[in-house]
Amino acid sequence: MRLLSGLRTAELIGLVVGLTLLLAGCAPIGPSLEIWDGTEWVEIGPVTVRSVTGRRAGVDVNATGVFTQAENRMTLSLEFVLGPPPRFVRGTHNSRIGGKSFESPVSSESVTFLGGQNTAPSIGGVFVFEDPKEGSRYRLRFPPTLLDRPL
DSSP: OHHHHTSOHHHHHHHHHHHHHHHHHHSOSSOEEEEEOSSSEEEEEEOEEEEEEEEEETTEEEEEEEEEETTEEEEEEEEEEOSSSOEEEEEEEEEEETTEEEEEEEEEEEEEEEOOSSSOOEEEEEEEEEOTTTOOEEEEEEEEEEOSSOO
C-alpha cells in the first residue's frame, strides 16, 4: 500500500489501465472446447453457440445450450439457483465428439449469470464433462450468452 501512496494520480491511472489490459489479454477470446491430456487442458478449437434457452421459476433456472465445434456437437442441460452468487446445481450433456456419441453428468468450474430483472438474462461459464467409456475429459467455456427466450 505504501508503494501506491507514493504514486501520482497520472501514474496510478497508467498502472490501473496497464493491469486491466494485461488481464484482458489473458481472458479467453470466445467460446472454446478443450480436452484434458493428462497434465493440462489443450484447446480443440473455437466453439459456435447455436442456442441457449431457459426458464426461470423463482430462484431456480433451467437452461439448455447447443454448441458446435467443427463436426462436434454438445448439448448441455444445466440447472442453477440464483442468489448472491448464482450457483450451478447440476447438469447433463449429450455430445458427439470425434465421431463418438456419449452422455454423462456435467460439473462447473465457474458460472456467470447477468441481467434478468428488466431484460433477458445471460448465462455463461466453464463446464466439464467426460466420455464415460473412453475416460476423455472435456471442458466447454462460453461467455455470458443471452438466452433465446426470456426467463
